[in-house]
Amino acid sequence: SAVISQKPSRDICQRGTSLTIQCQVDSQVTMMFWYRQQPGQSLTLIATANQGSEATYESGFVIDKFPISRPNLTFSTLTVSNMSPEDSSIYLCSARGWGTSGAIVRNEQFFGPGTRLTVL
Amino acid sequence: LAKTTQPISMDSYEGQEVNITCSHNNIATNDYITWYQQFPSQGPRFIIQGYKTKVTNEVASLFIPADRKSSTLSLPRVSLSDTAVYYCLVGGGRGNYGQNFVFGPGTRLSVLP
Numbered sequence: 053s054a055v056i057s058q059k060p061s062r063d064i065c066q067r068g069t070s071l072t073i074q075c076q077v078d079s080q081v082t083m084m085f086w087y088r089q090q091p092g093q094s095l096t097l098i099a100t101a102n103q104g105s106e107a108t109y110e111s112g113f114v115i116d117k118f119p120i121s122r123p124n125l126t127f128s129t130l131t132v133s134n135m136s137p138e139d140s141s142i143y144l145c146s147a148r149g150w151g152t153s154g155a156i157v158r159n160e161q162f163f164g165p166g167t168r169l170t171v172l
Numbered sequence: 173l174a175k176t177t178q179p180i181s182m183d184s185y186e187g188q189e190v191n192i193t194c195s196h197n198n199i200a201t202n203d204y205i206t207w208y209q210q211f212p213s214q215g216p217r218f219i220i221q222g223y224k225t226k227v228t229n230e231v232a233s234l235f236i237p238a239d240r241k242s243s244t245l246s247l248p249r250v251s252l253s254d255t256a257v258y259y260c261l262v263g264g265g266r267g268n269y270g271q272n273f274v275f276g277p278g279t280r281l282s283v284l285p
Contacts, residue, residue, distance in 0.1 A: 094259060095275045144215050163215035
């Protein structure tokens with residue numbers, strides 16, 4: 053499976069500030085995604101991070117609030133902008149679609165450990 | 173988007189087989205079904221994925237009926253360490269890489285000694 057790391061693992065931020073979360077995959081992957089998981093809840097897809105183009109956002113999420121970058125096939129960032137206490141949550145990145153010798157042979161989606169964000 | 177439902181919680185005893193069912197009535201033709209295990213303060217861990225019929229790996233089996241409107245994760249002989257939340261995920265598109273991922277609400281499994 054792909055190994056996915058995230059930075060920071062947790063942070064406490066002030067209202068009105070922004071935080072950028074980094075996601076690094078140990079191999080080239082076709083797709084990367086960002087999810088939010090509020091305490092005790094299931095995961096909700098925020099957006100698909102597209103390499104070389106703008107991210108694709110799910111209903112209820114907008115680029116101004118959650119700008120996403122994906123400069124290459126192994127790295128992505130999610131910024132949570134102008135934060136409020138309602139943004140307190142766990143943010144997870146995931147990756148899907150990788151293989152060996154240039155061929156995409158694996159279709160499962162694997163997740164990073166998450167970033168726990170608290171906004172005061 | 174597929175809407176998924178799961179039992180909120182289940183209890184079992186060590187050594188028993190546990191079956192967790194997820195309903196996804198409006199699953200799309202190209203959607204996969206994937207199951208994850210999540211422990212507190214960790215990201216979801218992939219368990220198994222399938223499209224139809226039965227899939228088995230070293231840790232679980234996944235049963236998907238012909239209409240694909242539900243799926244059942246089967247965990248053989250659970251142990252205390254299997255206490256976790258189990259999520260079904262529908263979406264992904266067979267043969268393509270579209271999104272439309274929808275997680276179920278999760279089933280909290282408690283394994284008792």
